Amino acid sequence: EAQVTQNPRYLITVTGKKLTVTCSQNMNHEYMSWYRQDPGLGLRQIYYSMNVEVTDKGDVPEGYKVSRKEKRNFPLILESPSPNQTSLYFCASSSTVDYGYTFGSGTRLTVV
Amino acid sequence: GQNIDQPTEMTATEGAIVQINCTYQTSGFNGLFWYQQHAGEAPTFLSYNVLDGLEEKGRFSSFLSRSKGYSYLLLKELQMKDSASYLCAVSLNNAGNMLTFGGGTRLMVKP
Numbered sequence: 001e002a003q004v005t006q007n008p009r010y011l012i013t014v015t016g017k018k019l020t021v022t023c024s025q026n027m028n029h030e031y032m033s034w035y036r037q038d039p040g041l042g043l044r045q046i047y048y049s050m051n052v053e054v055t056d057k058g059d060v061p062e063g064y065k066v067s068r069k070e071k072r073n074f075p076l077i078l079e080s081p082s083p084n085q086t087s088l089y090f091c092a093s094s095s096t097v098d099y100g101y102t103f104g105s106g107t108r109l110t111v112v
Numbered sequence: 113g114q115n116i117d118q119p120t121e122m123t124a125t126e127g128a129i130v131q132i133n134c135t136y137q138t139s140g141f142n143g144l145f146w147y148q149q150h151a152g153e154a155p156t157f158l159s160y161n162v163l164d165g166l167e168e169k170g171r172f173s174s175f176l177s178r179s180k181g182y183s184y185l186l187l188k189e190l191q192m193k194d195s196a197s198y199l200c201a202v203s204l205n206n207a208g209n210m211l212t213f214g215g216g217t218r219l220m221v222k223p
Contacts, residue, residue: 031209040215042216043213044213045211048210058210059212090154103155105153106153
């Protein structure tokens with residue numbers, strides 16, 4: 001089944017403790033992206049990647065890092081999480097042909 | 113900055129037709145997307161318009177006017193399962209990977 005898989009689905013952590021949210025797609029898509037969704041603010045792009053080793057900042061990159069060492073994986077790294085990073089996070093991928101992102105199931109992160 | 117506006121909430125009756133509007137002012141434009149998102153779930157792709165006019169796909173249709181910075185999503189023969197948020201998104205580049213989203217419209221379908 002074609003899908004984007006994120007882990008974990010839910011995570012509660014403490015301020016300052018480094019964490020990684022994994023994202024993997026099995027569709028051989030070139031493009032991958034991370035979004036966060038907050039009430040009243042909609043979906044905002046954090047980082048995106050056009051292919052292996054090619055990443056760029058979206059609208060809200062502060063406090064986040066990404067890497068794209070393999071085509072299928074695009075992890076999101078929070079080096080020192082803070083409470084304002086409490087949010088619902090989505091990973092998404094798309095191809096050059098299909099257009100339109102396929103989204104993962106989401107990761108609900110709470111930083112206390 | 114980018115500005116994409118949609119109504120926050122709408123209510124409609126089962127079996128009826130509803131139109132969800134989206135206006136945009138963005139630094140670039142390479143197409144407009146509509147997504148459906150049920151509560152607690154991931155957004156799913158509904159439609160993509162890059163040229164002016166109406167695109168029909170079953171019960172759902174999407175319209176675009178680039179000169180007016182305007183789009184709408186039309187849902188016909190509403191069903192209870194259509195209760196969801198509908199997200200309008202503009203592609204800022206021709207690669208389609210810089211999507212800027214509006215805040216979404218929460219649609220409630222009543223019996």
